[in-house]
Amino acid sequence: MSTGTLEHDAAMQPTEAAADPARATRFGWLRGIRSVKVIVGLVIVLVFALVAIFGPLLVSTDPSAVSNDILHAPSAHHLLGTSHNGQDIFAEMIYGTRVSMVVGFVAAILATILSLVVGLTAGYLGGVSDEVLSLITNIFLVIPGLPLVVILTGTMPNAGELAIVIVIAVTAWAWGARVLRAQTLSLRKRDFVEAARASGESTFRIIFREILPNETAIVAATFLSTVIGAILTQASLAFLGLTSVTDWSWGVILYWAQTQNAMSYGAWWWFVPPGLSIALIGTGLSLMNFGIDEFINPRLRSAGIATKRARKRAAGTRSRTGRPARPVAEPAAAGDGAAARGDVVLEIKDLRVDYLSGDSTVRAVDGVSLSLRRGTVLGIAGESGSGKSTLAYAITRLHESAAEIPTGQILYTAADGKRTDILRMSDRELTDFRWEELAIVFQSAMNALNPILKIGVQIEDAIAAHRPSMSERQRRERVAELLTMVGISTDRTTAYPHELSGGMRQRVMIAIALALNPEIIVMDEPTTALDVVIQRQIIDQIMELKDRLGFSVIFITHDLSMLIELADEIAIMYAGRIVEQASAQDFYRAPSHPYSRGLIGSFPTLSGSKRELTGIVGSPPDLRALPTGCSFSPRCPSVTDECRVREPLLLPLPRVGEPTTPAVDATSPGTRVACLLYQNSEPVAAAEADRS
Numbered sequence: 001m002s003t004g005t006l007e008h009d010a011a012m013q014p015t016e017a018a019a020d021p022a023r024a025t026r027f028g029w030l031r032g033i034r035s036v037k038v039i040v041g042l043v044i045v046l047v048f049a050l051v052a053i054f055g056p057l058l059v060s061t062d063p064s065a066v067s068n069d070i071l072h073a074p075s076a077h078h079l080l081g082t083s084h085n086g087q088d089i090f091a092e093m094i095y096g097t098r099v100s101m102v103v104g105f106v107a108a109i110l111a112t113i114l115s116l117v118v119g120l121t122a123g124y125l126g127g128v129s130d131e132v133l134s135l136i137t138n139i140f141l142v143i144p145g146l147p148l149v150v151i152l153t154g155t156m157p158n159a160g161e162l163a164i165v166i167v168i169a170v171t172a173w174a175w176g177a178r179v180l181r182a183q184t185l186s187l188r189k190r191d192f193v194e195a196a197r198a199s200g201e202s203t204f205r206i207i208f209r210e211i212l213p214n215e216t217a218i219v220a221a222t223f224l225s226t227v228i229g230a231i232l233t234q235a236s237l238a239f240l241g242l243t244s245v246t247d248w249s250w251g252v253i254l255y256w257a258q259t260q261n262a263m264s265y266g267a268w269w270w271f272v273p274p275g276l277s278i279a280l281i282g283t284g285l286s287l288m289n290f291g292i293d294e295f296i297n298p299r300l301r302s303a304g305i306a307t308k309r310a311r312k313r314a315a316g317t318r319s320r321t322g323r324p325a326r327p328v329a330e331p332a333a334a335g336d337g338a339a340a341r342g343d344v345v346l347e348i349k350d351l352r353v354d355y356l357s358g359d360s361t362v363r364a365v366d367g368v369s370l371s372l373r374r375g376t377v378l379g380i381a382g383e384s385g386s387g388k389s390t391l392a393y394a395i396t397r398l399h400e401s402a403a404e405i406p407t408g409q410i411l412y413t414a415a416d417g418k419r420t421d422i423l424r425m426s427d428r429e430l431t432d433f434r435w436e437e438l439a440i441v442f443q444s445a446m447n448a449l450n451p452i453l454k455i456g457v458q459i460e461d462a463i464a465a466h467r468p469s470m471s472e473r474q475r476r477e478r479v480a481e482l483l484t485m486v487g488i489s490t491d492r493t494t495a496y497p498h499e500l501s502g503g504m505r506q507r508v509m510i511a512i513a514l515a516l517n518p519e520i521i522v523m524d525e526p527t528t529a530l531d532v533v534i535q536r537q538i539i540d541q542i543m544e545l546k547d548r549l550g551f552s553v554i555f556i557t558h559d560l561s562m563l564i565e566l567a568d569e570i571a572i573m574y575a576g577r578i579v580e581q582a583s584a585q586d587f588y589r590a591p592s593h594p595y596s597r598g599l600i601g602s603f604p605t606l607s608g609s610k611r612e613l614t615g616i617v618g619s620p621p622d623l624r625a626l627p628t629g630c631s632f633s634p635r636c637p638s639v640t641d642e643c644r645v646r647e648p649l650l651l652p653l654p655r656v657g658e659p660t661t662p663a664v665d666a667t668s669p670g671t672r673v674a675c676l677l678y679q680n681s682e683p684v685a686a687a688e689a690d691r692s
């Protein structure tokens, strides 16, 4: 690790930033306004709003006053002509605009509140609440809207405006609720929400601070469509004569024009203005809707697509203890009498993790025992599907609800020597433990960062939750310190996640993980999504920070050559089990398990020494139907008949001439391997004898 990395990284940033066209997002909403469609839409709606607010104050003519000017065409005296009983249509239009707009907007506000409550509750809480609320939503969706409104209004003869507003709101919320529920369902799986939940944030705060702001565009779009719908519904009801026909609205004007045969008299001035107004306001609102996504959050949609691809959780979690932060320069192990480099900080014993789906059980982690020494890197490698992430989640107890841990222990030894089983921690203890003692960096940084909060704010939020006593200035300083540590210049504090390159986002995640000086950082494929050069820089940075701060790392990857360079100890996983565990040197010199040899053969080494890529034939097994005997036997080049019937145990590699001695202590040094090539065959002889 060269000390030049930080400078080098800092020097890189202007290029990375310049490459990002969306840099000026603080004023990003201005781009929405610049769109011609949005401007036109805004102007139309604004004009109607002004007429609705001020029109009736400026027009002295009473719209209901009758006169002898029967069916006059538009003139200077009657700007929009008159009706069958000499009423001034211009005055009717001015007053009517107010009623139509007020009914439309108020009904839409009520409907939107209803959809928010129902949609967010159903989507976030899930379970029975979701089922019940979705059922109600679906019932409202299948009932044809207008007939329902007609029936409801029919029960209230000459219904006043308030009654109409309520009827429209009650019949208009369901669509929005469904859209918001779907959006909430997808957001609640996002890493920043998981992280907030894991940290013990209240449901109310999660919904309103983490989820709702990300739905602003959808809420706004839903609201505008509902306004259009409400105005149309009100007009239809009035046109059918179901509202009070003396409260002027566009629909009421149309009602009179229709009942008094305006069409047959050719009195176009009677029905064209209200009809045109309805069409115009609809156009204006729709135009605003077109621009609304960019208007509020330019990247919301692309983030949504990224979510579908990357679904890993990330979490840094928060405690309520508010312990003061350990000074950054002081290595974690220093000064803590009981802790010394090399003692075991995390010991996993016989851990099993099952995924329960319906009546089938998939054992994704099967009897894993591993130990992590303080200040070192334990690397875990294996093909995709071998159970690495499941293991990482189980260690942090962030595993999905479908996963269950039937057996095992995960013993954590704190710097003061106190040992605790993570699997037995109470929720309260877990909240204190995660992030303070053990932090997590997962693969998809884009998914783990809240797209609409500046990165500085996100790091600060994280610190604030754990260190309530810290002043805002101290938090700011800590944020700057953390960003500098991971090689991001402090002027990026106000950047949004999408303004950063993938590598920089992953650095932010590392900064968040480091925020509280944890003892252990679990990294699940932290660089897999990045290109090789950036990958290299980040790995160097992690190693440099580890040496400086003294934390320990569990590093998970499918890239074995990377692992050999950075790990002290390596464990290879296959079909949920550890098949080989060795020091990185021993492993590199002589991988023992045929699967390990195949894996090494699958990757070019980073340091450049060329070897032929042999790879491994076949693909990882289906965990629901594992082959008998050794799970690797169908793909193994050294397979024997015995391998297909007898399951190998993970045992220390015997030296030449030494018999195998069963040992289950994961902390004992030396290579352990689960392969019959290295194990005497007495038990299988016994097994065969049993069968015959």
Ligand code: ADP
Pocket: 355, 356, 357, 362, 364, 382, 383, 384, 385, 386, 387, 388, 389, 390, 391, 400, 402, 623
């Ligand atoms: P890795 O990280 O090594 O790619 P994972 O831990 O993600 O592996 O997955 C291991 C296995 O666990 C998968 O092959 C799959 O069969 C199973 N699995 C993972 N997640 C789930 C889940 N949510 N429900 C059921 N099975 C799962």
Ligand code: MG
Pocket: 388, 389, 390, 524, 525
């Ligand atoms: Mg994984």
